Amino acid sequence: MNFTPLNIILIGIAGLLGVGFYGLLITRNLIKVVMMLQILIKAVVLALVFAGKLSGNLGLGQSAAATVIVADTIVAVVGLALAVQVRRRFGTLDVPKISTLKG
């Protein structure tokens, strides 16, 4: 495997996805969960632009990436608003402590 720019970008995307998933698994703070989702989405944005570049249709990749960036920002805003309201209601941001569903 030779290290061309394409290979390095692919490894970078996989690495960012891996770190983001790892963070989602080990974190318990609600704000940090939102941050880990942000890391995952940054990897996805890079992957979309990369795919557009590979397929020769960079405009399509850019438009999909722009949509994902807007959706990502809204996820962050709504997630942070939810976290603030949860903190006010339950007094904590620890996800296991605020799960009130009984199964």
Place this chain on the structure above:
Amino acid sequence: METIAYFLLLAGAIFCAYRATVSKRILSSTLYLACISALISVVIFMLGATQVAVMELSVGAGLVTVLMVYALSVVGEDALDPASVIPKPLALGLIGAVTILLGWMVYPAIQVTIATGDVDLASVLWQSRVLDVWIQIVLIFSGVMGVLGLLSERTPVQTEEVHK
């Protein structure tokens, strides 16, 4: 030279992502997240997607960071990440396996040569992907409602006492 630049930028982004994950203080994680956005936007710019790079830099490293810091200032002393429920070696093994599997599946796709030919972002966005634009408008309205939820203060409910 280009290979070294991509390597340094992406290695920096992965290092910042790891530090954001393992850092106990969430304010530090927020700053590492802003660094990831800046580095990724440079990579996107080098790939030729200049509009998306500017959008990622302004929104990812600017707006989201400001919102995170504001949320942390509201949350206050609870901005520490407690220890994880899942054992870290188990999480590492699982994620390593998934990442290797993903790389193995995607690797044949980049053996093709880069195709030429490009279409302007504006023409794609306003002609082929008009539905995306409408969805983005709806999402932005949702974001405004989210900001209102973030900024709203809960007023105490006035209960009327029943005088007997």
